[in-house]
Amino acid sequence: MIIGSSGGIGSAICAALAARGTEVTGLSRSGHGLDVTDEASVAAHLGKLEGQYDLIFVATGALDIDGAQPEKSLKALTAKALADQFALNAIGPALVLKHAVRLLPRRDCAVFAALSARVGSIGDNRLGGWYSYRTAKAALNQILHGASVELARTHRALTVVALHPGTVETRFSADYADHNPTVSADAAAANLLQVIGGLKSADTGKFFDWQGREVPW
Template sequence: MPNQNIVIIGASGGLGSAFVKIFAADPSNIIHAFSRSEIKNKLAHVNYGRVDFADEESIKKAAEQSAKDGLLDCVIVATGILHESDFMPEKSLRDLSSENFQRSFLANTIGPALVAKYFLPKLQLKQRAVFAALSARVGSIGDNRLGGWYSYRAAKAALNMLIKTASIEVAWRKKQAIVVGLHPGTVDTNLSQPFQQRVPSNKLFNADYSARKMIDVLQGLTVADSGKVFAWDGSEVPC
């Protein structure tokens, strides 16, 4: 994807940093990398900034900063939360917590929705542009056969609905815009670390591999694919 104005939200994470590295390998690209936490090993020709989903103003400022170099060709929201030091995915209804639901929805649904609010208007107006947010297969209602993981499943299912709804609105003005969700597979990052023992070795991907596969998927999409969710291998994930 050469000569692109690209934004990565969540650039400090495993997948986010992989996206930044891959896109930045082409010096013709303009890269804007945003995260809540400070990034230590910064690349010289990447524009870094702060975005905190709990601070809507920071998202608005990031969108304005990114568009100073021209309208955007690609925006990737590479964020998500499944667990933290003080909570794990719920196995049962008795594990539900209002606080943990709010934390999950802020990271997995509300944050990406606010990114869409401010960044979708900055996409290219008359040429192909892509907005993608990391979803998850467990957010598929039709594919839910195991249960559990209530707040994460619900938050990602809600994200899928937001993607579909935003794709309809964006199409009114930006005829070549593509808005999709991406399922990265099981990636060797902090998000999946407590659950990796159950994953076959050939299904546990490193971040660079997953990011490259998802970029390949994005490159092959057309406007007919807008509003859908796709896995790393290009297959459509049922919502």
């Protein structure tokens, strides 16, 4: 199951899995009306699904919301920008996980992954700025880590991870690539699926980049 299946990375992951002959369920706001910031919407869409999924990947997110760009200083920080970033980038994936638990197998191996970002790492933050986005992604990381501890008691073969895709050539990051090397959405999808394919249950609760390297919290 790919949440955010109409986005750059989400659609590329759907296509890559389908090309392998994998049955894929995609859900998105533009294609299906799923609003991850609205719990009623999440509950309604996931509540219609049956069976078990060996991968649930949350590929939703945004850097600019309602025109609020990443802050360069504290002077640019607003309560609304913080709240909007939390709603989409932290609360949204948390609500998906809450309502998707019943769709995850209790005994068989499965992965719940969500797109995070290296800038959400507290230990790797050497530049400052980008307060709202950084903080929302850091919150997402904590949610996933906490959920990994809880779900290990009931889903012993489940791996819950945060993933950093690198700088991907999508509308999402077009204005912020700067001098960072970029990859296509198709390449990013292939990288992320390779990382997912190599995960073990002992990796639950961790944060990995697109090369499979662990990112500091």
